[in-house]
Amino acid sequence: MLSAEEIMKIDHEIALVPVRKAACIEALKIVQDHRGWISDESLEAIATHMDMSAEELESVATFYNLIFRKPVGRNIILLCDSISCYVMGYEKIYEHLEARLHIKFGETTPDARFTLLPNPCLGACDHAPVLMINDDLYKNLTNDKLDEILKEYK
């Protein structure tokens, strides 16, 4: 079931496009904003609202990197693993994160505080290595800096 607020926001997006299902990516984003991830139940509810089959919506949901079809933690760490960050040593940052949080790429800490994901180029290559936590970008990373940054996220 979608909430009244979710439906209101989705319908606002539907009104902007000539074909109803063109708003399905927006719908996925809206529901994920509210619930943190897209469960099978959420997917089916959105598909029904969009006049799509659940299978068709699933094909869209699984295509994009940042629609989560599994539960994620309260904070999402997106570590850039692309070329400029490779040259500038993202692997050391990854090792440090692994040691600190005891998780690998794709995993969530048992207390659900962090999910760690690799991410392609974040477009801040002159300040590599970089990562994002939720909506915040952190540049010119060092292990010490990272320790301070992690404290900000509960």
Place this chain on the structure above:
Amino acid sequence: METPLTQHISINRPSLNLKDYVSVGGYQAVHRAITMAPQEITKMVQDSNLKGRGGAGFNTGMKWSFVPMNDAAQTKYLIANADEMEPGTFKDRLLLEGNPHQLIEGMIVSAYAIQANISYVFLRWAYNKAARLIRYAIDEAYAAGYLGKNILGTGFNLEMHLHTGIGRYMCGEETALLNALEGKRATPRTKPPFPQVSGLFGKPTIVNNVETLCNIPHIINKGADWFKSLSPGADAGTKLYGISGKVNKPGLWELPMGTTMRQLIEEHAGGMKNGFKFRGALPGGASTDFLVEEHLDIKMDYKSVAAAGSRLGTGTMIILDDHTCPVGFVHNLEHFFAQESCGWCTPCREGLPWTEKILLSIENGEGRPEDLELLEMHTKYMGPGNTFCALAPGAMEPLQSGLKYFREDFEKHINEKKCPWR
């Protein structure tokens, strides 16, 4: 030296609001454009020799000229491609965060030239600061009458929407971008029909890169000849050039199109870091061929870089230094491309993971002598013409040139059964 694109951008203060933008001559190009016939604008842009700054380098005015102009009632779309995701590329971020009104003004003029009534900024999710600024700037432009119905009393209508993507390199390919906007998987479409004729929702559509669109107001204000005079070389205008890697001052600079690689590295980026030697560079993002020391004095414009066997691409260079393993470097690139392949066509879906695995085994000291031939075979099989879009051919560019210029390093991995850099 003129820097039209970045003259009003400063990291020390917030981007200009509409009032401040107007006070420095902003939106003059819209006032000027609406006194001109749409085709006149297209002609002017074509004459200016502005080429697409997203990487393909196609003449922008010529691209616009393919839009059918005979049916005034037909819906048409203009889209700003702000899905900057080419690894090593961070140029459009500056324009988006630094001066969003410049982009909006460029989009209004461009939409007028093709008589489009609906426009989108297709923005990468990661650029959330840009998203906030653009959303605000669009609202300001509506309130001032530069967007909406009957713009400046001309009868021309233009709606503008911001769409933030949710992550996939493929969305930067213009036909895949259209599928993403239609709520589908971002797989590429068959061309022809080209988007100029049948694009978003089957309507004529122009997709232009952010930097391309930001040049438009300046061309309208100052003319095609002025734009050509900005560059000493064959290609017109300025270019946002960037450098990342082991240099003293990585960064981004607006310079005349045709500035040399040596000037960029030595004068602007402050040279290589102490103790690091230049071995090569990808001149314009992950999907461009390596250039090496012998190319340092070539002009970084479309023609000269192509003559040297690479592509200008996005103009943002990634430097390979002597402390970085070339095999690891290329493996990182192919890992990216294999992951971002949309899976639509077989050579790309199957071929890229194969090259990634071969490169990883070489990097780990498990390579066989025949692996180099196998990699070379892939660069042919996934070369231009064999795949549905440009992703796999782009992925093969650093691999084929890496095999050419750093062959000894590949062989050393295989002969010594380990990575000499580890």
